[in-house]
Amino acid sequence: xxKTKKMVLLSMLVAMALVIFLIEAQIPVIxxxxxxxxxxxxxxxxxxxxxxxxxxxxxxxxxFLGSMxxxxxxxxxxxxxxxxxxxxxxxxxxKYFKNALSIPIISVCGSIFHNIGQLLxxxxxxxxxxxxxxxxxxxIAAIVTGYFIGLLASVLxxxxxxxxxxx
Amino acid sequence: xxxxxxxxxxxxxxIILLIVVIISLSATAIYKNAIKGTQxxxxxxxxxxxxxxxxxxxxxxxxxxxIKADNGNFNTILVKxxxxxxxxxxxxxKECVKSGAISQPGQMIVCLPDRLIITVEGQASSGIDxxxx
Numbered sequence: 138x139x140k141t142k143k144m145v146l147l148s149m150l151v152a153m154a155l156v157i158f159l160i161e162a163q164i165p166v167i168x169x170x171x172x173x174x175x176x177x178x179x180x181x182x183x184x185x186x187x188x189x190x191x192x193x194x195x196x197x198x199x200x201f202l203g204s205m206x207x208x209x210x211x212x213x214x215x216x217x218x219x220x221x222x223x224x225x226x227x228x229x230x231x232k233y234f235k236n237a238l239s240i241p242i243i244s245v246c247g248s249i250f251h252n253i254g255q256l257l258x259x260x261x262x263x264x265x266x267x268x269x270x271x272x273x274x275x276x277i278a279a280i281v282t283g284y285f286i287g288l289l290a291s292v293l294x295x296x297x298x299x300x301x302x303x304x
Numbered sequence: 305x306x307x308x309x310x311x312x313x314x315x316x317x318x319i320i321l322l323i324v325v326i327i328s329l330s331a332t333a334i335y336k337n338a339i340k341g342t343q344x345x346x347x348x349x350x351x352x353x354x355x356x357x358x359x360x361x362x363x364x365x366x367x368x369x370x371i372k373a374d375n376g377n378f379n380t381i382l383v384k385x386x387x388x389x390x391x392x393x394x395x396x397x398k399e400c401v402k403s404g405a406i407s408q409p410g411q412m413i414v415c416l417p418d419r420l421i422i423t424v425e426g427q428a429s430s431g432i433d434x435x436x437x
Contacts, residue, residue: 245321272328
């Protein structure tokens with residue numbers, strides 16, 4: 138794949154992630170702090186199809202643009218901490234345990250660390266450790282949403298793979 | 305669709321996750337039980353400093369007040385029927401308003417943009433008294 142083609146593909150993935158992120162922000166949440174995180178499926182697909190650098194790039198650009206469209210600085214720091222930690226875990230798991238773990242399980246681990254990262258930033262900003270009491274709720278939510286995102290990413294990957302090999 | 309099949313490591317990770325969830329659930333349950341007391345004191349804090357404490361057991365009549373931050377942000381708080389909730393705020397997502405009313409020790413409402421946190425404590429600790437009075 139040529140350099141230009143790859144750049145176009147990556148920009149399209151960023152655009153997709155951003156649109157998904159903005160639409161998802163309009164959906165009311167069941168409980169504070171819990172959401173699907175559909176945009177993370179794009180990072181996961183980028184990790185599988187391109188590599189860790191591209192996955193990080195997409196996540197950081199999407200978080201930056203996402204907080205420009207709505208969120209502000211505190212939301213940016215908040216999402217970035219979760220995003221970096223979650224991508225890091227998924228990159229490591231994918232690199233070393235690709236053959237032992239299925240994509241949904243890698244995604245579940247990413248989701249869990251996404252929520253842990255956000256929780257830590259929250260405890261730090263609020264200067265309050267009591268926030269850790271939220272952990273069990275967030276853990277269970279992360280397992281459910283992470284599995285769903287992983288399923289989505291594997292379907293997306295199978296479809297995109299066919300298109301990408303043709304160009 | 306070979307990617308949707310379970311792989312051999314999935315079970316191990318699943319078991320580890322189950323154990324982690326059980327441990328965290330029981331740890332928070334034990335902690336919440338330990339801080340349970342005869343009193344329900346709502347503590348409103350910003351950046352770790354106490355702004356206001358309210359005895360929820362005595363708060364039956366509706367009482368409404370607004371807490372303002374230096375940058376002009378505000379949170380309107382309603383105390384009623386032994387519960388406390390944030391009814392209005394000028395933050396973007398209004399997560400604090402969506403959190404609803406709290407009344408039991410260990411529960412909390414968090415407003416991240418305003419760095420405001422409301423917790424309910426089971427006992428009036430001497431630390432709170434000395435800082436707020």
